[in-house]
């Protein structure tokens with residue numbers, strides 16, 4: 648995340664018009680970026696464009712989304728393990 652100068656802020660505000668917000672998102676007036684209503688973490692970041700003219704404002708995962716994703720992964724792994732065990736039992740091993 649780069650420092651939000653007046654120039655960066657102007658680019659953010661220009662891009663904000665094209666951004667579609669989900670129901671649990673809002674634009675934080677302090678930095679003009681998309682934030683999460685649940686954890687207030689940032690869901691958007693600022694990256695200077697390659698070549699140095701302008702900026703990208705890509706989406707990113709806020710802390711609670713990252714946590715949810717990690718939990719989903721763990722659940723998925725557990726489910727796969729259970730499936731494997733079930734398959735082995737079915738094969739009589």
Ligand SMILES: [Zn+2]
Nearest residue numbers: 683686709711
């Ligand atoms: Zn969040």
